[in-house]
Amino acid sequence: MPGQPVVAFRIADRIRLRKPHPCGSVTWRVVRLGADIGLVCDGCGRRVLLERRELERRLVEFLDRGPEQEFPPT
Numbered sequence: 001m002p003g004q005p006v007v008a009f010r011i012a013d014r015i016r017l018r019k020p021h022p023c024g025s026v027t028w029r030v031v032r033l034g035a036d037i038g039l040v041c042d043g044c045g046r047r048v049l050l051e052r053r054e055l056e057r058r059l060v061e062f063l064d065r066g067p068e069q070e071f072p073p074t
Contacts, residue, residue: 007059010033015060028041037051
């Protein structure tokens, strides 16, 4: 989507998505970053991978932000 900034996800972010998981929970924790984002359901512990673009569409809000990544100088 040209013109829209990329959402900056962090490891350990807690997020709320539009639709609830079948277990009833709507909150997820980010556990993997990349082209696909790894999420763990806060309700049942189920792990899923979503494409970054799909996750950006489904995101409602950040509940907690994870620590900022500090990259060592190269």
